[in-house]
Amino acid sequence: MNRVFIDAETSPNIGLFWxxxxxxxxxxxxxxxxxxxxxxxxxxxxxxxxxxxxxxAKQNDKKMIQAIVKVLNQADEIVAQNGDxxxxxxxxxxxxxxxIATNPHWKTIDTLLFARKKMLxxxxxxxxxxxxxxxxxxxxxxxxxxxxxxxxxxKKALARMVEYCKRDVLLxxxxxxxxxxxxxxxxxxxxYLDQAKWTCGHCASSKVKVNMTRVSARGVVTRQMQxxxxxxxxxxxxxAYRDYLKVKEDEKKHKxxxxxxxxxxxx
Numbered sequence: 001m002n003r004v005f006i007d008a009e010t011s012p013n014i015g016l017f018w019x020x021x022x023x024x025x026x027x028x029x030x031x032x033x034x035x036x037x038x039x040x041x042x043x044x045x046x047x048x049x050x051x052x053x054x055x056x057a058k059q060n061d062k063k064m065i066q067a068i069v070k071v072l073n074q075a076d077e078i079v080a081q082n083g084d085x086x087x088x089x090x091x092x093x094x095x096x097x098x099x100i101a102t103n104p105h106w107k108t109i110d111t112l113l114f115a116r117k118k119m120l121x122x123x124x125x126x127x128x129x130x131x132x133x134x135x136x137x138x139x140x141x142x143x144x145x146x147x148x149x150x151x152x153x154x155k156k157a158l159a160r161m162v163e164y165c166k167r168d169v170l171l172x173x174x175x176x177x178x179x180x181x182x183x184x185x186x187x188x189x190x191x192y193l194d195q196a197k198w199t200c201g202h203c204a205s206s207k208v209k210v211n212m213t214r215v216s217a218r219g220v221v222t223r224q225m226q227x228x229x230x231x232x233x234x235x236x237x238x239x240a241y242r243d244y245l246k247v248k249e250d251e252k253k254h255k256x257x258x259x260x261x262x263x264x265x266x267x
Contacts, residue, residue, distance in 0.1 A: 003045040004075040005176065006068075007168040008087045009038045009161055010060070011150045023024035036061045037094055038149060038158070040068050041165040043173060054158060061149070062098045069095060076187050079176050081126045081168075082112040086158050109186060109239055111176055118182065120170045125172060185234045194247045198244035200227035201234035210241070 014033035017026050038061075039054040053064040068091060080087045087107060090130055095102045115124040122128065127138040141164055148157035180202075190199030190206075200204050205227050214225040214235075221238040238243075 001076050001187055003077045005079045005169050005173045007165050007172060008040045008090055009165050011035050011038050011075055037090055039165050040064060041169045042071060043169050047111055049168050050220045051160050054162060061094055061233040063215055064092050065098055065100055069100055070101055072106055077107050077109055079109045082173055084110040084113055093256045105213050111179055114179055117173050129175045133175060133178040135171060138171060182249060196234050196243060197240035202232045203227060203230045205229035
């Protein structure tokens, strides 16, 4: 399965304003330079290396957007921390600015959204989640790094920002792997590998068992399965469950037949 982990670092708008403080309204007409994406890092789950793209010497992110869209189009699942509200909207917005088409059907997994809705951590920030789950933390940075990158066009500062972004991707993957033990299947691994629908949706193993039968208000029967290999849970239709029973029955008959043959040869 092509599962990709991504993270983006962005620049702030540069503009004119009369006063600083909380709850100050600044109109879009005050912007003199639009924000953009500074760098994007990503890692395929089946690979070890974190790859990256960055804006060019003129702080133009067009080529980066063209390239990352191609990467995202190859992914079966896109994993990001706050990706549904931040990283992917940023990519789409900058793509729209540059006249680059994006796929409206990207399948996403937002670790922040899952932690917020399904868990009860003291904080849902990536740094906290990483430390809480024993995965490590983020590299500490200050806003001065963004100033150096954006205002001074400092190459060394940009390199540090890329390393910061890379570390976030590695941490994101570790956090996802911990949280995924509690997530519902997004892409059925068994079917993806051309196996039966009753096989484990998480790891594609055929060593599974029925955990529970559920019946909806409309009388639709589903079977909650548990994988004996990875221990995770997933649901299948009643038809898929009956296919599972048939396979198990055939295996039982085959074992009985082989036992008889072995006994015959011994006699």
